Amino acid sequence: MNARSWWLMLSVGLGILLNPLNSSMVSVAIPRLQNVFQLDFTVVSWIIFSFYIASAIAQPVMGKASDLFGRKKIFLTGLLVAFVASLLAPLSPNFEWLIVFRIVQSIGTSMMVGVGMAIVRIQITEKQATALSVLSIFLSGAAAIGPFIGGVLIHWWDWHAIFFVNIPFVAASFLLAWRTIPKDEPPTSVASNMSFRKWMNRIDAPGILLFTVGLIALLVGLLSAKSSGHISLRYVIVGLIGLMLLLAFVRHELKTTSPFIPLRTFAKYPAMTWVNIEFMLVNVLFYSLFFGLPSYLQTVRHVSEFHTGILMLSLGLCSLVASPLAGRWIEKSGPRPALLLSAMLMTLGSVWIVTLNQTSPVISVCLALAAFGISNGLNSVGMQAALFKSSPKEIIGVVSGIFNTSRNLGAILSSLLIGIVMGGKFSFEGFRWLGMILTVFALSLLFMSWRRRESGQMEES
Structure with missing residues (x-):
């Protein structure tokens, strides 16, 4: 591989590592967040739930979006979204706003994961297996050392640092990606003329909605089962609604032509x-x-x-x-x-x-x-x-x-x-x-x- 290919892999690698890094760093921050916001452990667990639910939805959707809007545009947009979320999350006035920015961060980092591998597959034609193995090191390495980095940052600078640490990675990846990732090809006539309704059908928006709302409702209902054994009737109803929505999701996915x-x-x-x-x-x-x-x-x-x-x-x-x-x-x-x-x-x-x-x-x-x-x-x-x-x-x-x-x-x-x-x-x-x-x-x-x-x-x- 030539020097340009290595710089391309570095720009993509610095972007895609943000998703596993942020999903793993938070494992050390949970007790601190629980003390800072004075919350039960079950409530603090939503800092994990929100990230993985958003990632599960955003990664396949952004993969499809890249075919319509262009891979470079999606990758750079993901970096900007991750930058904004990492900058604003430490300023959250309460835990609810922190969850909102955590979801935004997950969507932004998922945009890069969804198209990063595709960019390398398309742009690097020689020694492609080596290129993909290098990217896998970025992914697995970030997840592996995330708790260590999180522990060091929280020890010296408190929990806010696990968000601020993303900014230099985002800046470096954006500058490199802007220069090394080739411009997107003009969209085909089919893609450019696709209506919003057709696009919603293509990504299976109804299926995504049923899956998201059903899963969240079911989680809320199940998490009401405290260790003391007290279960609120209200949360039981919420959990049952979530279960019914997930069953409706299964039925919908079996019938639709482009399932989520x-x-x-x-x-x-x-x-x-x-x-x-x-x-x-x-x-x-x-x-x-x-x-x-x-x-x-x-x-x-x-x-x-x-x-x-x-x-x-x-x-x-x-x-x-x-x-x-x-x-x-x-x-x-x-x-x-x-x-x-x-x-x-x-x-x-x-x-x-x-x-x-x-x-x-x-x-x-x-x-x-x-x-x-x-x-x-x-x-x-x-x-x-x-x-x-x-x-x-x-x-x-x-x-x-x-x-x-x-x-x-x-x-x-x-x-x-x-x-x-x-x-x-x-x-x-x-x-x-x-x-x-x-x-x-x-x-x-x-x-x-x-x-x-x-x-x-x-x-x-």
């Missing part, structure tokens, strides 16, 4: 469906630890944000080291052995969480972090390999979109699980219950991985 989430694809390719179910479960496990452990360290063990960030770094480093090793292993042996080992490590980590007590050495937490970190590195490669193996090549673009949706839904479900288990206050007892639930999930994942191995051996014989 192509549910008919799941029915047509059951092997691909099971991979996505496993991937969702993997992310429920991973993000439950990712978001739960920092709160446990700070709230229960009274560990500072700085030291929490350092401990969480072991999770990211193990994941980064395991990913390239997993790639070589999977190329030789296929995804089954790696996914089976990953499920074993997640089971070990979940059991270890249950054994922790309030006097356990804090350094012992690193064992659970290392187990989940290595398993995440194995899963990031193994699940994608299993997905491509079980999916037809002609729909690989659609399959990749579904795969990312499964990741976001897993993160949302993990936050929901933590909120229900903990209720209004994060406690040691709740953390132990969380470990028990994760152990059950990990054993289920281990069973799925073992069945995958057995079925694979039967097919080979």
